[in-house]
Amino acid sequence: MIAKEHRQSAALERFAQANPQLLEEISGLDAREQAQQIAWAFEDQAQSEGLEAWEYALELIAESPQALASMRLETHQEVAQALGLEWEEYCVFNELDPAAP
Secondary structure, eight states, X not given: OOOGGGHHHHHHHHXXXXXXXXXXXXXXXXXXXXXHHHXXXXXXXXXXXXOOHXXXXXXXXXXXXXXXXXXXXXXXXXXXXXXXXOHHHHHHHHXXXXXXX
């Protein structure tokens, strides 16, 4: 599994590799502008699929359905903790099963 701190960059890289037309369109831009265009296209794609960018990133990098479920759960738990919510309360707000692995 990809380390947490490298997930977003790995997802953006996979997204870019899967979209050679985008890379061709932005090839004349400097590296910073290319990265910005890739990030915007990534966010647009996530939105068009009805996902948050973090969820889309996990889908791109997950090596299996089990890994995807594990990373999603981990992220939700971190958000709950950051918000100062009990896990069960967070699950109610987000329509999640608190017993789900």
